[in-house]
Amino acid sequence: MAAQGSPYKLECRNITHTFRGEGGQEIVALQDVSLGVYDGEFLCILGPSGCGKTTLLRIFAGLVTPDEGMVYLDGQPSMDTHPDKGMVFQLDATFPWLTVEENVKYGLKLRRLPKEEVESIASRVIHMVGLSGFEKAYPKELSGGMRKRVDIARTYACNPKVLLMDEPFGSLDLFTKTRMQAELLNLWSQARKTVVFVTHDVDEAIYLADRVVVMSKRPGRIRDIIRIDLPRPRSVDIKVSEAFGEIKRRLWTHFEEEFAGVASEAPAVAAPA
């Protein structure tokens, strides 16, 4: 529930942030960005590299303090990291010195919860991500996709109000990625949370989201917010449906600028006789 009359679960207002480079040059990562996320919604932030989407997510998480602007969770200011704002990173952040089980229990142990509760939450979450049987394995023994599940399980175990995901499937191959996307939606439908998911993959954004926020770069700002009216539950083959293609066409117009000036395939030249 949002307090103080705010309709949003998670919100940022007037976020401006600049990076100062080594040579003194300044890059405006985000320019006056305001965005609200509804309770229980799956929101995707879509944009090319360098558009500030990761920076925005990190500001939401509290890992970065913006030069200007505020972040609100349930209507209250929330500028620092907090277990209510769980984050799954792009790279593998599982602690290699802990087993799968110990990784998942990490956040719970920090809170000094009673042992039985920790055990039951951990085993439930490990089962939810499909890693039952691998509790005693070390991350080095697991594939990339499995480590990603440990990441997700670990964050889910902390029961955050909001789940922030920074291109979590970016390093996976297409088949694993597609499977993980479907499993994420499955997991999300069982234990609904507010999700903010950053990606540069148009298909991924449309498939997963209730709404897609399109960002542009230099400076980073919101170009458009599009509602995805595809029905749930969404099976994987929705990606090749007409409705999907329609939405994709709409989104694609936003990215035409990105490809302006890029030379396309030259017409075939007849070989000299």
Added chain:
Amino acid sequence: MSVRSNAKPVEAKPKRAEADTARKRTIVSICSVVTVLTLYTAISNSGLVNQVLIPPPQAIARTAVTLWTQENLPIDILTSLMRVLTGYAIGVTLATLLGSLMGWFWFIDGVFDPLIELIRPVPPLAYIPLMILWFGIEERPKIMVITLGCFLTCIINVITGVKNTPRLYIEAARTMGATNRDLFFTVAIPAAVPYILTGLRVALGTAWAILVAAELIAAQRGLGFMMTNARRFFRTDAIMVGIICIGLLAFSMDRGLRYVNRRLTSWMERREA
């Protein structure tokens, strides 16, 4: 199964290839040692060299037995061992404790780093005259100098390890609610264990180096003392016995450490053990 394929089976590593290389390497190492020993024996017994300066292995072996049974070799060994172990244990414990704190808390680093860097350039042995004046000619000066040497060698590894804690792990832990204290104990230290173990290993070498020199300078018992004594009577065979003893002791301690290293860091991904 004797098939070698290039495809990596899911979740398994090609252990057969690793074991083969390890076995071959052991054979090569054994051959290397045997060759050197054979050459030495041949040269010494050839009649072309002065057998007082290059004692033949037979003489060394005989002298070893005599020293062990009729003279004070066991006491010398124990005395040297005690000095090394005491100095080493105190030195690396202090280095690990202080180094961890210095690597994490800027204030502690600021206080101790300049002091350590000022002391470091002076070889620990140079402090022996001062230590003798302060503490007399008993065990204390020798142990203190060994402690100092181990401390200095080990601490730089510990500090590096803690300072190099991957930011990704720190951020992941923070988003799960870890405080600075939590981060220190549950992320920084475990992540630094490989570095700390490296520090332990190099400090061991330092310990033996300083011990022998310290005993050569000022001792009434011990292997270094035994060797200085032997020099006065041109007993190169006894000197060799001393060298072999030191070599065996240092070698076994290092092997022991390597074993501990492997067990404690079994979670790491490695090219070879």
